[in-house]
Structure formats: structure tokens, C-alpha cells
Amino acid sequence: MRPVLAIVTAELRRFLRDRSNLFFVFIFPLVLVLVIGAQFGSGATAGKVAVAGESGAMVAALTTQLESDGLVVTSGSREDVLEQVSRGRAAVAVLVPDGAGAAFAAGRPVTLEVVPGSASNALAVQQRVRGAVDVLQLDQAQLAALTGRGVAAPAARAAVDAARDQVTGPATRVENVDALAREFQGVGQFDVGAASQLLLFTFLTSLAGSATLIQARRHGVIARTMAAPVSSAQVLLGQAGGRLVIALAQGIYIVVATSVLFGVDWGNLWLTGLVLLVFGAVSAGLAMVLGSLVDNEGAAGGLGVGLGLVLAGLGGGMVPLEVFSDTLRGVAHVTPHAWAYEAFAEIQRRDGTLVDVLPQLGVLTAMAVAALAVGAWALRRSLARAM
Amino acid sequence: MRTDGATAEPTGRGDVLVVDHLVRRFGDLTAVDGVSFRIAAGETYGLLGPNGAGKTTIISMVAGLIAPDEGTVTVAGEQMGRTAVAPKRHIGLVPQDLAVYPELTARENLVLFGRLQGMTGPQLTARVAEVTELIGLTGRAKDPTKEYSGGMKRRLNIGIGLLHRPTLLILDEPTVGVDPQSRNQILESVERLSVEGMAVLYTTHYMEEAERLCDRIGIIDSGVLQAEGTRDELVRLTGAVDHIRLSGTGDTHAAAEALRALPSVSQVDVDRRELRLTVGDAPSAVAQVVTRATDAGMSLADVEITRPDLESVFLHLTGKALRD
Ligand SMILES: Nc1ncnc2c1ncn2[C@@H]1O[C@H](COP(=O)(O)OP(=O)(O)O)[C@@H](O)[C@H]1O
Numbered sequence: 239m240r241p242v243l244a245i246v247t248a249e250l251r252r253f254l255r256d257r258s259n260l261f262f263v264f265i266f267p268l269v270l271v272l273v274i275g276a277q278f279g280s281g282a283t284a285g286k287v288a289v290a291g292e293s294g295a296m297v298a299a300l301t302t303q304l305e306s307d308g309l310v311v312t313s314g315s316r317e318d319v320l321e322q323v324s325r326g327r328a329a330v331a332v333l334v335p336d337g338a339g340a341a342f343a344a345g346r347p348v349t350l351e352v353v354p355g356s357a358s359n360a361l362a363v364q365q366r367v368r369g370a371v372d373v374l375q376l377d378q379a380q381l382a383a384l385t386g387r388g389v390a391a392p393a394a395r396a397a398v399d400a401a402r403d404q405v406t407g408p409a410t411r412v413e414n415v416d417a418l419a420r421e422f423q424g425v426g427q428f429d430v431g432a433a434s435q436l437l438l439f440t441f442l443t444s445l446a447g448s449a450t451l452i453q454a455r456r457h458g459v460i461a462r463t464m465a466a467p468v469s470s471a472q473v474l475l476g477q478a479g480g481r482l483v484i485a486l487a488q489g490i491y492i493v494v495a496t497s498v499l500f501g502v503d504w505g506n507l508w509l510t511g512l513v514l515l516v517f518g519a520v521s522a523g524l525a526m527v528l529g530s531l532v533d534n535e536g537a538a539g540g541l542g543v544g545l546g547l548v549l550a551g552l553g554g555g556m557v558p559l560e561v562f563s564d565t566l567r568g569v570a571h572v573t574p575h576a577w578a579y580e581a582f583a584e585i586q587r588r589d590g591t592l593v594d595v596l597p598q599l600g601v602l603t604a605m606a607v608a609a610l611a612v613g614a615w616a617l618r619r620s621l622a623r624a625m
Numbered sequence: 626m627r628t629d630g631a632t633a634e635p636t637g638r639g640d641v642l643v644v645d646h647l648v649r650r651f652g653d654l655t656a657v658d659g660v661s662f663r664i665a666a667g668e669t670y671g672l673l674g675p676n677g678a679g680k681t682t683i684i685s686m687v688a689g690l691i692a693p694d695e696g697t698v699t700v701a702g703e704q705m706g707r708t709a710v711a712p713k714r715h716i717g718l719v720p721q722d723l724a725v726y727p728e729l730t731a732r733e734n735l736v737l738f739g740r741l742q743g744m745t746g747p748q749l750t751a752r753v754a755e756v757t758e759l760i761g762l763t764g765r766a767k768d769p770t771k772e773y774s775g776g777m778k779r780r781l782n783i784g785i786g787l788l789h790r791p792t793l794l795i796l797d798e799p800t801v802g803v804d805p806q807s808r809n810q811i812l813e814s815v816e817r818l819s820v821e822g823m824a825v826l827y828t829t830h831y832m833e834e835a836e837r838l839c840d841r842i843g844i845i846d847s848g849v850l851q852a853e854g855t856r857d858e859l860v861r862l863t864g865a866v867d868h869i870r871l872s873g874t875g876d877t878h879a880a881a882e883a884l885r886a887l888p889s890v891s892q893v894d895v896d897r898r899e900l901r902l903t904v905g906d907a908p909s910a911v912a913q914v915v916t917r918a919t920d921a922g923m924s925l926a927d928v929e930i931t932r933p934d935l936e937s938v939f940l941h942l943t944g945k946a947l948r949d
Pocket residue numbers: 622623624651654656674675676677678679680681682683
């Protein structure tokens with residue numbers, strides 16, 4: 239254990255000596271959380287919807303429905319709302335065609351035009367608008383059915399409302415609302431961005447660390463270390479341990495800073511830490527593999543950043559996993575990011591317990607062990623190879 | 626001189642290192658081909674050979690960094706292997722590369738490798754201070770080593786190897802790329818170590834260093850240990866002899882006659898104003914030679930001694946010059 243700690247200490251010292259590291263590890267991620275949070279919407283809401291078209295009972299009902307879903311609704315002319323969407327001030331525009339109100343009142347199908355913006359949450363908001371419209375149309379169809387059987391309109395209205403209240407409201411509504419909308423219900427503006435940036439950055443920092451292993455190999459320090467009475471497993475654990483401590487420090491820092499500065503709700507902090515630990519171990523292990531197989535720091539740096547971005551993108555570190563198609567989501571689970579993302583989602587949004595995230599922790603642990611084993615093999619092999 | 630590793634220990638104090646028939650191949654290339662040698666406690670052994678001879682490969686196997694394809698290495702009675710821990714405690718390795726962390730200070734580098742050798746606490750602190758002093762870096766111990774001159778880095782590189790007082794110190798071409806002054810400092814410190822009783826394995830392609838430092842020298846070329854022994858033993862191998870060249874005015878023929886009568890002189894060639902003498906041991910014969918020539922009526926303008934060196938040994942053994 240002592241040699242491992244000696245190596246970890248040396249690696250941390252090396253890391254801290256390079257001031258540019260401090261910017262990329264501690265400042266840059268917060269800037270991105272801020273930028274992504276700003277995109278996600280202002281206030282505590284998950285999105286803004288701009289509605290244009292004739293006002294009336296239907297638009298009022300739609301507005302009520304959307305607001306009850308946590309969205310902010312504004313209205314204006316057709317040009318106004320399209321402008322709002324194109325400027326990114328609203329996630330989605332809803333255009334109500336003329337005559338829609340009358341058709342709706344008569345219980346006939348109505349077609350609304352929905353224009354999504356380019357914000358990262360536009361898709362999610364669009365789904366929620368669709369959900370709200372579904373609810374309205376279901377209500378309206380029931381009303382029409384009742385009045386069609388001779389029930390007076392006010393009585394029918396009361397019956398529908400009563401029925402909705404009876405059937406433990408949310409449950410029935412939830413049936414109708416898209417899963418995506420449900421997923422982000424009540425999620426803070428910065429919450430999703432913070433979790434995905436945490437994964438993106440701790441992973442990138444670890445992989446960038448592969449360059450320090452290459453330097454150490456090229457300087458002959460690794461060979462000299464192996465000439466001391468230590469095993470290659472100890473050398474690897476020391477090197478990977480250094481990466482892991484740095485990733486943990488960065489992760490904890492992002493958790494603390496985002497909850498203090500942006501009010502991000504991380505849920506159970508112990509569980510968050512545990513997910514961070516196993517995810518950090520996977521990235522440290524991969525850094526060892528990269529740092530042992532590649533002999534050129536520049537190449538390793540490029541590969542590290544490329545891999546970091548691709549895996550993060552694929553694994554929900556850039557666009558929420560929930561937006562993915564089922565196939566793509568299946569593919570996403572080759573990345574450690576997807577598993578960690580899921581674990582964070584469970585902890586942040588659904589008050590998940592240890593048992594809930596056990597599958598994700600298990601998969602991540604297995605990935606970490608595999609990466610470290612391959613890293614140990616590659617490091618030993620690298621010593622017998624001329625650099 | 627010894628040609629096989631099975632003979633008795635030269636000093637009787639026990640061998641610190643026994644290298645027995647090491648072979649190492651890289652693909653089709655046999656970089657080390659059946660090399661055997663021993664180093665006794667307190668002895669400085671030199672591996673002299675040109676670039677690519679296989680010196681670093683031998684050292685990597687001795688230090689347990691790479692596995693030999695054949696043969697064994699025994700350090701202080703314990704067999705070396707890549708996973709062997711016990712024999713590695715006895716070895717201090719000073720690699721050919723400057724194997725230090727450039728971002729860390731000399732102190733931090735020393736502390737790291739001291740800890741890896743199992744040193745801790747006050748013992749480590751004291752020894753780090755002692756070695757820092759020894760390598761003349763006390764004033765700069767808290768600066769990152771990347772700010773050091775080449776010579777300072779080399780000295781730190783050696784300091785790390787010495788830190789845990791190894792039984793066997795291995796230095797792989799420690800003076801390559803070093804200015805003459807630092808080079809001399811390094812050679813002096815190696816001389817001091819062998820006085821302190823440390824066994825040293827020293828590789829170089831500079832014959833002057835091998836001559837100056839090493840008790841015994843192994844001459845290596847193309848992975849094969851061509852010969853080994855003391856400097857004099859190796860020189861004798863070539864059959865080459867010492868020469869004294871006298872030039873001046875006066876009666877050179879009378880001087881030649883007089884010198885032929887000396888028992889230490891085996892041959893005298895006269896070439897106008899110049900006499901070329903073949904002698905057994907030039908340094909001990911030269912005084913008598915000068916007196917006798919002067920007495921015979923020659924007034925000397927110049928006296929020159931030429932002795933065969935390791936360069937000529939290398940040429941004799943391999944048909945190539947040591948320096949390419
Ligand atoms: N890892 C390696 N892979 C392939 N060839 C190598 C390797 N290490 C050394 N060699 C070759 O083995 C020979 C001996 O090299 P080396 O031991 O470094 O010589 P020296 O230290 O005497 O200059 C050289 O021809 C070198 O190119």
C-alpha cells in the first residue's frame with residue numbers, strides 16, 4: 239500500500255504544478271453548466287411555450303394544462319412567437335389555426351402546429367405540449383360523448399372533472415403524457431446539465447491524464463519505478479489512483495459548486511459520491527490503457543479528448559439519454575457514461591436508493607476492473623518496448 | 626584473466642552479482658547473446674562497447690525490467706525476475722535516460738524513490754538531505770528539476786540510485802551528453818562509491834572512463850562479451866607492446882647501441898634523428914632510457930611514450946573501431 243500512496247502523492251503533486259490544469263478542471267466545467275442551464279430555460283421551469291392564434295376556451299384550457307405541467311406559457315402574434323423561438327426565448331411555439339376553437343368545442347379533431355426551437359430541451363417541451371393536447375382532446379371527447387347522449391353541457395363538464403379527480407388525477411394523466419415530459423417534471427434548470435457535465439469532465443480529465451503516464455514512461459520514470467521492489471500492480475494502482483483522486487476532487491467540487499451557485503439538487507450525496515467513485519475508476523482505468531498503448535502524448539491527448547466527447551455524447555453527457563431512440567439508447571449502454579447518467583437520474587429525480595442504483599454500480603465496477611486489468615497488461619508490455 | 630563465470634570469486638568476499646549466460650532476442654535480432662560475468666563486493670565492473678552493443682539490454686535484465694530469453698541473474702544470492710521483489714532491494718539503478726519527474730523538485734523526486742524503496746520517516750528525511758548534499762543540489766533542492774542544467778539532472782539521477790544504499794549500483798552511460806566539468810564530478814563520485822565498498826556496474830562507450838574507473842572491464846560487441854579482465858590483462862591479449870620514441874641530435878647510432886644493451890629494451894629501430902624502442906613497460910623504463918641515450922652523446926629534443934589502450938584491444942577483438 240505504501241508504494242501506491244507514494245505514487246499517488248507524486249501524481250497529485252505533478253498535477254497541481256501545472257496551473258493550466260486548474261482552469262480546465264475547476265473553472266471550465268462550471269462555465270458550461272451555466273451555459274447549458276441557461277439554454278434549458280430560466281426560473282425553476284423546465285421550458286417556455288409561446289402560443290399564437292385566436293384566443294378562446296381551447297387556448298385557455300391548453301394554457302392551464304401546460305402551466306399545470308410546469309411550463310411557462312406566453313402568447314402573441316404568429317410572428318411574435320416564431321421570433322421568440324428563433325431567438326431561443328421560447329423552446330416551442332404553438333400555432334392555433336383559425337376555427338380550431340369551434341372545432342374543438344364541437345368535439346371534432348383539431349390540428350395544432352408545433353414549431354420546436356433549437357434549444358436542447360425543445361424536444362422535451364414539444365413532447366409535453368403534445369401530452370397536454372392529448373389530455374385536452376381526451377376530455378373533450380368524453381364531453382362530446384356525454385352531451386351526445388343527452389347530458390346537459392354543465393353536467394357533462396362536472397362529470398368529466400369529477401371522473402378525472404376520482405381516478406387519482408396524476409395517474410390517469412400520466413398515462414396520456416409522454417414519458418419524456420414526465421421524466422423532466424420538476425427537474426431544476428441546471429440539474430440535468432450539471433450531472434452530464436460532471437460525467438463529461440471527470441472523464442475528460444482522467445483521459446487527459448494518459449499523457450502524464452506517457453511522459454513518465456518516456457522519461458524512464460516508470461522503468462525506474464519497476465526497478466524498485468514494487469509490483470506492476472502497485473505501479474498501476476498508484477498511477478490510476480492519482481487519476482481517480484483528481485477525478486473525485488473535480489467531481490466533488492462540481493457537485494458542491496453547482497448546488498451552491500445554481501441550486502442543483504443532487505439527491506443523496508453519499509450515493510452520488512459512490513457513483514462518482516466507480517465512474518472515476520472506469521475512467522482512470524481507461525486512461526491507463528490509453529497511456530500504455532499509445533507512445534505519443536499528442537496522439538493520446540487527441541484520442542483522449544475525442545473518445546471523451548464521443549462517449550459522453552453517446553452516453554447522455556450532452557443530450558439527455560431519454561431523448562434517444564430505443565436502439566440508440568441500447569448502444570449508449572456500452573459507455574460508462576450511460577450507466578452513470580442513469581444512476582444520477584435515479585438519485586436526483588426519483589430519490590433512488592442504493593438498491594435502485596445497484597445494477598448501474600455493478601456494471602460500472604465490472605467496467606473499472608476490466609479497464610484496470612487491461613491497463614496492467616498494457617503497462618507491463620510497454621516496458622519491454624522501445625519508445 | 627577469466628573467461629568463464631564458473632571460476633572462483635576474484636576477491637573472496639562473495640559475488641554481489643552473478644550473470645549467467647543471458648540471452649535476449651528482439652524479433653530476429655539477438656541483442657544479448659550468452660553473456661556471463663560476476664561482480665564482487667566493492668568491485669567496479671565496466672561494460673565497454675559501442676552504441677547498440679547490448680549494454681542497456683543487459684542492464685535491463687540485471688535490474689529485472691525485462692525478462693531474459695535464457696540465462697539467470699542472481700543479485701546478493703537471490704534470483705532476479707520481473708516480479709522478484711527481494712533482489713530489487715539490493716539494486717540502485719541509474720538509467721541512461723534522466724529518469725526523474727521534471728515537474729517535481731529534487732527533494733520530491735528523492736522522497737518518491739526513497740518511499741518506493743521502503744524508506745520512511747526521519748530515516749528517509751535524513752538520507753534525502755545527505756544525498757542532496759552529496760550531489761551538490763542542496764541550494765536548488767526545492768526547485769522543479771526541469772529548471773536544472775543537464776549536469777544537475779544527471780547528478781540527481783545518480784543521487785536517486787544511491788539513496789537506499791544499494792549493494793550494487795548500476796550506472797548506464799551516466800556521462801552521455803554532459804559537459805566536461807560535470808563529467809569529471811560524476812566520475813569522481815563513482816570513484817568515491819567504490820572506495821566506500823559499493824559494487825558498481827558501469828556501462829560506457831568511452832574507453833577513458835572504463836580505464837579510469839573500472840577494476841575489471843568486459844568488452845561487449847554485438848551482444849557478445851568478447852573478453853574481460855583488468856585493463857592490463859586485456860591489453861596483453863592484443864600482443865601489443867609499449868613504445869618509446871626518442872628524437873634529437875648527436876650520435877644516434879651510439880645511443881642505439883647503448884640502449885640495445887638494456888634488459889628492458891627488446892628492440893631499437895633507428896630512423897635518421899629518431900629512435901623507436903620496443904619496451905616491456907614504458908613508464909618504468911623511460912627514465913633509464915633517457916639517461917642512457919644522453920650518456921651516449923645524444924641530446925634529446927622529444928620523448929614520446931605510446932602504449933596500447935582499450936581502443937586497440939577493441940580493434941584487435943572485433944576488427945572495428947570503438948567509436949564509429
Ligand atoms: N525494445 C527493443 N526492441 C527492439 N530492439 C531493441 C530493443 N531494445 C534494444 N534493441 C536493439 O538491441 C540492440 C542492443 O541495444 P541496447 O541494449 O540498447 O544497446 P546499448 O545500450 O549498448 O547501446 C540494438 O540493436 C537495439 O536496436
